[in-house]
Amino acid sequence: MTKRRGILALLASSMVSLTAAGHPATELYIPIGKSPGISHVKSFIGRIESVGAAQAGFTMMVNDSAKYVAFDVSTKIYLQYETPGKNNALGRYADCQAGRNAEVYLADDGKLRWIKVLMP
Amino acid sequence: MNKRNSRWCLPLVWALLASCQTTPGPMPEDQLVLKGEDIFFNETFSGNGRTCGACHRAEDNFSISPAFIASLPAGDGLFVAETNPDLQKNFENPVLMRKLALILENQDGFDDLPDDFNMRGVPHTLALRTSINSRAGPQTGWGGDGAPGDGSLRAFAVGAVVQHFPKTLNRVAGADFRLPTDEELEALQAFQLSLGRQQDLSLPLQLRGDIPRRGQEIFLDRTLGKCNNCHFNAGANGNPAIFGPGAGNLRFNTGVEQLPDQPADLTGEKNPPDDGFGDPGNGEFNTPPLVESADTGPFFHNNSVETIEGAVAFYNGDAFTQSPSGRLLGGATGRAINLDATQVVAVAAFLRVINALENLRASAALLQTASAYRKGHPRQLVLIERAGFELQDGIEVIQGGGLHPEAVADMLTALAAVEKARERFGRKRYLRAAATAITAAQDRMEN
Numbered sequence: 001m002t003k004r005r006g007i008l009a010l011l012a013s014s015m016v017s018l019t020a021a022g023h024p025a026t027e028l029y030i031p032i033g034k035s036p037g038i039s040h041v042k043s044f045i046g047r048i049e050s051v052g053a054a055q056a057g058f059t060m061m062v063n064d065s066a067k068y069v070a071f072d073v074s075t076k077i078y079l080q081y082e083t084p085g086k087n088n089a090l091g092r093y094a095d096c097q098a099g100r101n102a103e104v105y106l107a108d109d110g111k112l113r114w115i116k117v118l119m120p
Numbered sequence: 121m122n123k124r125n126s127r128w129c130l131p132l133v134w135a136l137l138a139s140c141q142t143t144p145g146p147m148p149e150d151q152l153v154l155k156g157e158d159i160f161f162n163e164t165f166s167g168n169g170r171t172c173g174a175c176h177r178a179e180d181n182f183s184i185s186p187a188f189i190a191s192l193p194a195g196d197g198l199f200v201a202e203t204n205p206d207l208q209k210n211f212e213n214p215v216l217m218r219k220l221a222l223i224l225e226n227q228d229g230f231d232d233l234p235d236d237f238n239m240r241g242v243p244h245t246l247a248l249r250t251s252i253n254s255r256a257g258p259q260t261g262w263g264g265d266g267a268p269g270d271g272s273l274r275a276f277a278v279g280a281v282v283q284h285f286p287k288t289l290n291r292v293a294g295a296d297f298r299l300p301t302d303e304e305l306e307a308l309q310a311f312q313l314s315l316g317r318q319q320d321l322s323l324p325l326q327l328r329g330d331i332p333r334r335g336q337e338i339f340l341d342r343t344l345g346k347c348n349n350c351h352f353n354a355g356a357n358g359n360p361a362i363f364g365p366g367a368g369n370l371r372f373n374t375g376v377e378q379l380p381d382q383p384a385d386l387t388g389e390k391n392p393p394d395d396g397f398g399d400p401g402n403g404e405f406n407t408p409p410l411v412e413s414a415d416t417g418p419f420f421h422n423n424s425v426e427t428i429e430g431a432v433a434f435y436n437g438d439a440f441t442q443s444p445s446g447r448l449l450g451g452a453t454g455r456a457i458n459l460d461a462t463q464v465v466a467v468a469a470f471l472r473v474i475n476a477l478e479n480l481r482a483s484a485a486l487l488q489t490a491s492a493y494r495k496g497h498p499r500q501l502v503l504i505e506r507a508g509f510e511l512q513d514g515i516e517v518i519q520g521g522g523l524h525p526e527a528v529a530d531m532l533t534a535l536a537a538v539e540k541a542r543e544r545f546g547r548k549r550y551l552r553a554a555a556t557a558i559t560a561a562q563d564r565m566e567n
Contacts, residue, residue, distance in 0.1 A: 024229075024265075024268075025226050025229045025230060025283075025399065026278070026282040026283055027268045028230060029291040029292075030268055030269070030278060030282065030293065031293050031294075034278075034293070034299055035268065035269045036268065036274060036305060037269040037275050039269075041270075042270070087292060088291070088292070090229070
């Protein structure tokens with residue numbers, strides 16, 4: 001491989017290093033269980049059972065089995081409210097509380113892309 | 121009529137009536153595509169009145185330009201920010217929409233509406249089958265990340281409804297809009313994939329005309345135009361000889377955001393920098409197909425360049441040369457792109473010709489499909505009208521470059537025949553005449 005070809009190949013590899021993650025912004029307003037191509041395919045929905053300290057993660061009950069979800073600093077947290085008139089909003093790790101229902105999307109690269117938490 | 125005669129007559133009348141009944145006949149178009157088309161142009165998803173077709177106009181190459189916007193009535197769904205009090209702030213910028221056909225996007229989030237937004241043009245939805253796949257997954261919208269969910273074209277409509285269709289900025293599903301159903305998403309995807317080219321060209325073409333032919337040479341020359349590296353076969357995909365087989369659509373930071381004197385900035389309206397792919401963005405935008413470029417300006421994600429010649433010349437300038445992609449390309453090939461004016465015009469002439477050839481191909485295909493419907497079917501008129509749009513575009517694209525006057529004459533003949541074919545009487549004859557003139561125009565531009 002020539003030097004020039006090598007540089008172009010490097011350019012090529014740099015162009016595809018980031019996977020298409022989907023428009024993260026509009027995901028905020030998509031209700032739990034309705035994310036196209038993700039909900040019921042790549043995500044799981046359940047109840048938060050227990051929360052770990054130091055933003056490490058939490059355990060969810062999904063179809064009667066416990067599943068540990070490791071938190072990532074880049075994970076988006078979206079809040080969806082049951083109370084009429086309260087709008088969806090960005091959340092924090094502290095919003096992931098035991099007893100709340102949530103949907104989590106673990107991407108193919110193993111990263112926890114987002115969590116949608118159902119708030120009162 | 122006596123009783124005896126009527127006994128013989130009635131069966132005869134029934135037989136005659138039966139023969140006059142219109143049989144459904146074969147449907148020349150895919151039913152899912154037609155369903156998708158109906159949703160695309162008519163479904164508002166219980167939102168503010170917009171449809172997908174509000175911005176992606178069939179009359180304007182499934183995009184929208186300032187000239188087209190100027191022709192719309194004040195009550196058009198595009199202008200909801202001017203008519204719906206709940207959408208007057210932070211939903212659109214009517215000045216930039218009307219002057220430059222820019223649409224407001226909150227691709228980095230909705231938590232700071234007054235300051236965190238970008239103004240982007242409307243990308244056309246032609247040739248999507250050839251232009252959105254990549255090793256990194258589907259690349260939709262200008263940044264490659266236009267869709268929520270799994271990022272697919274199928275999911276794109278959901279994000280579009282959330283962004284562009286709400287009645288209020290609360291954006292509550294079920295109140296401000298409804299989400300498309302799975303069936304609607306399937307149909308919308310099928311329709312969008314049916315639009316335009318279904319496969320890439322195979323360059324070089326045997327073009328007639330010295331200037332377009334030279335433009336093609338420059339386009340393909342790895343040391344001169346270098347265009348074919350990233351726009352392989354004038355499409356939207358990376359050259360497999362450089363980027364590997366199946367690289368598909370790629371994203372680059374080409375420095376468009378660094379252009380001086382951008383039209384949106386010159387208006388004095390607020391126009392925050394656009395960081396492209398991701399949140400926060402990395403400055404990259406995906407590669408658009410070039411075959412459809414000449415009739416879908418203004419160019420680039422921010423509609424910053426009006427003409428195809430200007431878009432080609434962009435790659436000569438400092439904004440590109442000093443960009444991450446420009447520096448890498450310059451380093452890899454020994455020097456930056458440096459075309460003289462005649463060469464810029466030649467490349468643009470090549471792009472004009474392949475665009476017009478695509479207009480003619482599309483027009484002929486539309487007319488052929490129209491002919492396959494039974495006489496008088498209402499779908500015929502829709503297809504004939506669209507064939508006329510394609511011909512009109514082809515004429516403007518070729519005339520705009522001062523190219524192939526004989527082909528323009530043929531296209532005008534075809535357009536006149538298409539206009540006549542819109543009337544029911546003699547439709548078949550005029551459709552045949554249009555097809556003949558289209559073939560003649562094609563022969564003028566390509567061997």
